[in-house]
Amino acid sequence: MSPLLSTDKVATNPTLAVLGFKRQIVYHLHFWSFIAVAPLVLVQWNHGNYLLSALLVLFCTNALLVIALLRYRNVYFLKGRLFPLLAVICAAYSTTINGHAGLYWAYPAATALFFLLPLREATTCNIFFVTVMAVVSFLKFPEADFWRITFSLGLTCLFAMIFAWLVGRLQGELTRLATTDPLTGCLNRSQLADILNSQIQIRERYERVSSLILLDLDYFKSINDQWGHLAGDQVLAELAIRTRRRLRESDQLFRIGGEEFMLVLPETRQRDAETLAQELLTSISAHPFGDDIHITASASVAEVAKGETWSVWLNRADQSLYQAKSQGRNQVVSAPRTADASGSPDDGGAELIAET
Numbered sequence: 010m011s012p013l014l015s016t017d018k019v020a021t022n023p024t025l026a027v028l029g030f031k032r033q034i035v036y037h038l039h040f041w042s043f044i045a046v047a048p049l050v051l052v053q054w055n056h057g058n059y060l061l062s063a064l065l066v067l068f069c070t071n072a073l074l075v076i077a078l079l080r081y082r083n084v085y086f087l088k089g090r091l092f093p094l095l096a097v098i099c100a101a102y103s104t105t106i107n108g109h110a111g112l113y114w115a116y117p118a119a120t121a122l123f124f125l126l127p128l129r130e131a132t133t134c135n136i137f138f139v140t141v142m143a144v145v146s147f148l149k150f151p152e153a154d155f156w157r158i159t160f161s162l163g164l165t166c167l168f169a170m171i172f173a174w175l176v177g178r179l180q181g182e183l184t185r186l187a188t189t190d191p192l193t194g195c196l197n198r199s200q201l202a203d204i205l206n207s208q209i210q211i212r213e214r215y216e217r218v219s220s221l222i223l224l225d226l227d228y229f230k231s232i233n234d235q236w237g238h239l240a241g242d243q244v245l246a247e248l249a250i251r252t253r254r255r256l257r258e259s260d261q262l263f264r265i266g267g268e269e270f271m272l273v274l275p276e277t278r279q280r281d282a283e284t285l286a287q288e289l290l291t292s293i294s295a296h297p298f299g300d301d302i303h304i305t306a307s308a309s310v311a312e313v314a315k316g317e318t319w320s321v322w323l324n325r326a327d328q329s330l331y332q333a334k335s336q337g338r339n340q341v342v343s344a345p346r347t348a349d350a351s352g353s354p355d356d357g358g359a360e361l362i363a364e365t
């Protein structure tokens with residue numbers, strides 16, 4: 010099995026899992042369409058229907074191309090657009106020359122479109138498809154048949170559309186549940202590597218900076234012990250709301266541990282991230298949570314360095330957070346900036362910004 014279609018490749022990341030699921034549908038629909046249609050090339054040729062036979066060859070060639078490119082290049086050939094085009098032409102022409110025998114193919118083809126194309130595109134294609142088949146049926150069959158065909162094909166499309174719409178919503182909901190923390194609504198660790206990697210790619214390709222902040226509540230265990238676990242939960246949820254309010258649209262907030270959060274800040278220099286971290290800490294210590302719960306937090310800041318992997322980047326921030334904790338908490342420590350991935354720190358060691 011190709012890496013694209015292997016399940017162990019998609020199991021760790023919910024977004025990739027959904028993508029893998031969609032690609033498997035595309036792959037199987039093209040594969041089984043090819044198996045069903047390939048023999049008809051010869052059948053139609055033997056009946057002297059050379060044009061239809063040639064159209065079916067095109068259909069099969071497209072199916073083979075989609076399968077091969079999906080398997081070996083990880084590419085969805087022409088985003089599946091040739092399938093509906095050829096399916097409409099083949100079904101309409103086959104019905105014109107073969108009558109009901111051609112018409113039967115319109116039903117699986119119309120259904121397949123909802124699994125191959127985005128919902129809106131599939132609906133538009135199928136309105137066109139049903140209209141073409143209605144015109145062909147009107148010209149080819151008695152009026153009673155025309156109505157039966159139009160309504161049954163329309164109903165098949167409607168059922169397929171409702172099913173595809175609900176599956177799409179379910180996929181979206183499952184992805185949201187799998188990628189976010191239910192208590193705070195923050196992203197969870199499943200997205201961490203992908204999002205840090207995308208910032209690293211932007212850094213490498215466009216020389217644009219990104220920074221991250223690690224923020225950890227101080228002595229959170231004592232809050233749970235003193236006020237109860239539920240109050241602790243409320244502090245975490247409120248902290249997420251307050252932090253999100255302070256962030257830009259492009260920033261991302263993760264909950265990466267019990268009382269540990271991570272902020273990814275695109276287009277933000279270390280100095281600006283330090284200012285933000287300091288503001289957050291000041292706000293946490295100055296404004297009590299829930300039933301007058303006073304708490305402080307420690308934070309670290311790290312700007313991504315050239316040639317660095319996401320785990321090295323995160324690790325630098327983690328070391329500085331450890332330092333902030335060991336130096337007395339309620340403070341921001343900035344990670345030493347490295348000259349490059351192998352880099353020696355260019356400014357000595359971790360830097361204490363300020364104590365609140």
Ligand SMILES: Nc1nc2c(ncn2[C@@H]2O[C@H](COP(=O)(O)OP(=O)(O)OP(=O)(O)O)[C@@H](O)[C@H]2O)c(=O)[nH]1
Pocket residue numbers: 192225226227228229230231233237238239240241242245266267268334338
């Ligand atoms: N209420 C609540 N508590 C949690 C949750 N997740 C983790 N915790 C608690 O957070 C506490 C973390 O304790 P520690 O790792 O010792 O950290 P701390 O007490 O904040 O001490 P420092 O980080 O060293 O300042 C533990 O008591 C966990 O039970 C959660 O979802 N809700």
